[in-house]
Amino acid sequence: MLRAVWTLLLLLSISTPGPAATPDTIIIDPNVTHQTIEGWGGNIYPQAVGHQKNDPTLYDQAFKELKTTHMRVRSFWYRLEAENDNDDPNVIDFGALKKHDTGIVHDEFLLQKAMAERGVKILFASWRFPFWMIGKPASWRPKSGDRPRFPPKMEAEYVESIAAYCLYARKEYGFTFEAISVANEPMLGIYVRHDAARLARMTKALKERLAKAKYETTFYCPDVTQGDMGGVRRARSFFAQKGSVEVSRCVAFHSYRPKIDGLRAFRALGRKVKRPVWVTEQNFTPGAPRDRFEWSHAMKSAVTIHDLLVESDVALSLHFSYVASSEKGLVIYNPKTKTWARTYDVLKHFYNSIPVGSVRIAVIPARTKGGVRATAFRSQGHLAAILVNPSRRARPVRLSAGTPIERVAAAHRSTSTAGYKPLMGLRVGDQKTIELDLPAQSVTSLILKTPPEGAEKP
Numbered sequence: 001m002l003r004a005v006w007t008l009l010l011l012l013s014i015s016t017p018g019p020a021a022t023p024d025t026i027i028i029d030p031n032v033t034h035q036t037i038e039g040w041g042g043n044i045y046p047q048a049v050g051h052q053k054n055d056p057t058l059y060d061q062a063f064k065e066l067k068t069t070h071m072r073v074r075s076f077w078y079r080l081e082a083e084n085d086n087d088d089p090n091v092i093d094f095g096a097l098k099k100h101d102t103g104i105v106h107d108e109f110l111l112q113k114a115m116a117e118r119g120v121k122i123l124f125a126s127w128r129f130p131f132w133m134i135g136k137p138a139s140w141r142p143k144s145g146d147r148p149r150f151p152p153k154m155e156a157e158y159v160e161s162i163a164a165y166c167l168y169a170r171k172e173y174g175f176t177f178e179a180i181s182v183a184n185e186p187m188l189g190i191y192v193r194h195d196a197a198r199l200a201r202m203t204k205a206l207k208e209r210l211a212k213a214k215y216e217t218t219f220y221c222p223d224v225t226q227g228d229m230g231g232v233r234r235a236r237s238f239f240a241q242k243g244s245v246e247v248s249r250c251v252a253f254h255s256y257r258p259k260i261d262g263l264r265a266f267r268a269l270g271r272k273v274k275r276p277v278w279v280t281e282q283n284f285t286p287g288a289p290r291d292r293f294e295w296s297h298a299m300k301s302a303v304t305i306h307d308l309l310v311e312s313d314v315a316l317s318l319h320f321s322y323v324a325s326s327e328k329g330l331v332i333y334n335p336k337t338k339t340w341a342r343t344y345d346v347l348k349h350f351y352n353s354i355p356v357g358s359v360r361i362a363v364i365p366a367r368t369k370g371g372v373r374a375t376a377f378r379s380q381g382h383l384a385a386i387l388v389n390p391s392r393r394a395r396p397v398r399l400s401a402g403t404p405i406e407r408v409a410a411a412h413r414s415t416s417t418a419g420y421k422p423l424m425g426l427r428v429g430d431q432k433t434i435e436l437d438l439p440a441q442s443v444t445s446l447i448l449k450t451p452p453e454g455a456e457k458p
């Protein structure tokens with residue numbers, strides 16, 4: 001009897017996996033093109049600068065080993081004009097500003113200078129406002145429930161204060177901002193509120209103010225959040241204001257808790273106003289999820305980035321956040337232990353495979369029946385393909401390119417146990433197909449050499 005049960009169990013264990021799963025076929029079509037990639041980056045907290053002094057490799061890991069092109073700073077700009085410089089919103093007193101270029105404000109300037117020296121383009125977004133504008137001392141520390149009204153009569157001072165910060169940075173530290181937003185998540189408590197008319201007015205006023213000072217930059221719309229229909233409504237209300245399309249370089253949003261309908265609506269808005277879509281903070285959730293240093297969280301990041309690229313046609317993607325002041329927030333680097341979260345490996349698959357100027361090309365399907373997410377890009381004689389398998393099972397995949405492939409130029413894989421390791425032994429069959437077995441919960445990126453452009457078509 002026991003023997004029979006054992007035999008039955010053995011048979012079941014053999015038969016349970018069934019025949020080898022049929023590979024999911026993924027077809028890359030280089031002739032159907034989507035967005036052009038403008039860059040890859042993250043957000044940074046200047047509090048990290050203190051740690052960086054004891055951590056000389058941090059910047060190279062963050063901005064070189066990971067091919068970062070853009071960074072956005074959680075800015076303490078509002079402490080530079082800690083008191084009103086004078087009673088005239090048209091005249092900046094740089095001497096008055098200099099008094100407050102100390103502590104975190106000073107560290108933040110050094111941080112931005114260090115990034116600029118590494119060729120990183122820096123985005124400015126306005127966190128909060130100088131507290132004297134609402135009659136509070138600079139030492140005021142707002143509580144989470146505080147929601148002071150920003151007085152309309154202070155709009156001109158607000159614009160002057162941002163302009164002063166930009167001009168002071170150029171004058172004293174030699175860097176300028178690539179793009180400026182007058183408000184980070186303006187609906188938050190200590191912010192100027194999401195008043196679309198006000199935000200459009202202040203963006204236009206800031207543009208004129210900086211142009212007068214021959215400060216070359218661009219402007220992006222207020223950083224609305226999040227990646228759902230609520231976020232889209234906020235962005236639409238801004239672009240409905242007269243002149244706001246003309247002043248804006250892109251549609252920008254924060255993609256927390258992204259929903260597919262929200263992501264697609266951001267893409268539709270970008271098409272409507274004829275502007276690329278940027279995601280200036282991305283992560284699948286805000287806050288500090290318990291698994292943020294684990295591979296499970298990194299896999300969620302991989303799926304999120306894929307969805308942003310495919311559903312929103314995102315051209316610039318900034319992860320939130322590279323470095324913060326402690327390990328308590330949603331960070332990918334812990335300055336105390338000097339270790340990177342596993343999301344760092346995931347970012348490498350995208351950032352290091354897809355150079356600026358790459359064009360996203362069609363992949364059919366972008367999500368297979370087995371749940372594999374695929375996306376592909378072309379640039380200068382190369383195709384890059386990224387395959388994310390978030391499922392708990394390995395998935396065989398047949399990748400087929402609608403163009404000849406000379407060879408696999410590079411391939412990398414990350415799994416729960418190994419981060420961004422070279423993947424050897426991939427073969428190109430009949431010049432067009434590659435068979436892969438994607439491990440459970442893995443990310444694989446391939447760079448495929450294609451014949452020179454001219455040689456492809458007669």
Ligand SMILES: [Ca+2]
Pocket residue numbers: 085086087088089090091092093160
């Ligand atoms: Ca003034």
